[in-house]
Amino acid sequence: MIEVKNLTKRYGTNTALNNVSFTVEEGTIVGFLGPNGAGKSTTMNIITGYLSATSGSVTVQGKNTLENPNEVKKLIGYLPELPPLYMDMTVKEYLNFMYELKGVKLDRKQHIGEICRLTKIDNVYTRLIGNLSKGYKQRVGIAQALLGNPPVLILDEPTVGLDPKQIIEIRNLIKSLGRNHTIILSSHILPEVQAVCERVIVMNNGCLVADGATDTLAHDLSAEHRIIARIDGPESEILQAIRGMEHIVEVYSLGEKEKGVFEISIEGEPNYDLRRNLFALLTRKGWPLLALRNTDLTLEEVFLQLTSGDASHAAPAEPAVEVETEPENTEASEPEEAETKEDAEK
Numbered sequence: 001m002i003e004v005k006n007l008t009k010r011y012g013t014n015t016a017l018n019n020v021s022f023t024v025e026e027g028t029i030v031g032f033l034g035p036n037g038a039g040k041s042t043t044m045n046i047i048t049g050y051l052s053a054t055s056g057s058v059t060v061q062g063k064n065t066l067e068n069p070n071e072v073k074k075l076i077g078y079l080p081e082l083p084p085l086y087m088d089m090t091v092k093e094y095l096n097f098m099y100e101l102k103g104v105k106l107d108r109k110q111h112i113g114e115i116c117r118l119t120k121i122d123n124v125y126t127r128l129i130g131n132l133s134k135g136y137k138q139r140v141g142i143a144q145a146l147l148g149n150p151p152v153l154i155l156d157e158p159t160v161g162l163d164p165k166q167i168i169e170i171r172n173l174i175k176s177l178g179r180n181h182t183i184i185l186s187s188h189i190l191p192e193v194q195a196v197c198e199r200v201i202v203m204n205n206g207c208l209v210a211d212g213a214t215d216t217l218a219h220d221l222s223a224e225h226r227i228i229a230r231i232d233g234p235e236s237e238i239l240q241a242i243r244g245m246e247h248i249v250e251v252y253s254l255g256e257k258e259k260g261v262f263e264i265s266i267e268g269e270p271n272y273d274l275r276r277n278l279f280a281l282l283t284r285k286g287w288p289l290l291a292l293r294n295t296d297l298t299l300e301e302v303f304l305q306l307t308s309g310d311a312s313h314a315a316p317a318e319p320a321v322e323v324e325t326e327p328e329n330t331e332a333s334e335p336e337e338a339e340t341k342e343d344a345e346k
């Protein structure tokens, strides 16, 4: 769907992107994660054809951005970090203006009506954009990106500057758009990417430093894969029995943690999941399993390691780092009310 090959971008002597390659399959939501200045916006601007690369190529649905710039632009809806809104236009005037500018051929009234329903801006359709809350402005920005029904959406920091409630609403909107669009969104907020994206591409200093499924990236990048089991039973017999299992590399006791309950560290062969066999063994033996955890790094730890200049070693599992986090329950269901400013003004 989108193929980025060996992309390099230099601004004078500053290399903003250094030989970046990745592909994005149709129908996925991919998050670009990286600290400020990592090269996220530059990559997005090149994919959309807004900037040219110093070298490398981008194709969208097999069409090269340099050879077919207009055709590629029709395939992409773009929400830049600062949405290109005209504050002295109403939402209606603005969307009609953008409809004309983009040369959209679909039935105007029906198409704009559908987009307004989808982005939930029908209630502010005749309002001046300048008077809308930031969350609504962002929705209008997403609405303009949807004009012409492009299959790809590129959203640069779509929730930056929004309050927590607006953030939830925009994230839910993006997730629902992901059902029938391929979406790339950039963020420097890890929980955002975890909440919305199936895949994460981590960038740092213009380089792609990690690329994988959001759920498994931390596991894949962790240097060691031990599990720690808390078992109620006789210590030496437990150790002996687990050592007798298949695919075991190392087993040792971390000591008695409660009366008659021992914590056992178990390392298996790489890529071998021991948990089911362990559970079956303990059940057979009649030794209750009271807790089971693994020593994988958290995604926060992986992200910090990858973007702090030293990605070469893996830290122990305890999450000792503080990263920018968002309020709890950001996965809440679709809010029922409109945003505060509009509520107050109704």
Ligand SMILES: Nc1ncnc2c1ncn2[C@@H]1O[C@H](COP(=O)(O)OP(=O)(O)OP(=O)(O)O)[C@@H](O)[C@H]1O
Pocket (backbone or CB within 6 Å): 011, 014, 015, 016, 034, 035, 036, 037, 038, 039, 040, 041, 042, 043, 188
């Ligand atoms: N027009 C420009 N001229 C010179 N350098 C630029 C220009 N645009 C970006 N850069 C530099 O390119 C690098 C990558 O910037 P980019 O905006 O792509 O990063 P980013 O990951 O999107 O960061 P942010 O989260 O702050 O938007 C940075 O070092 C930036 O200073």
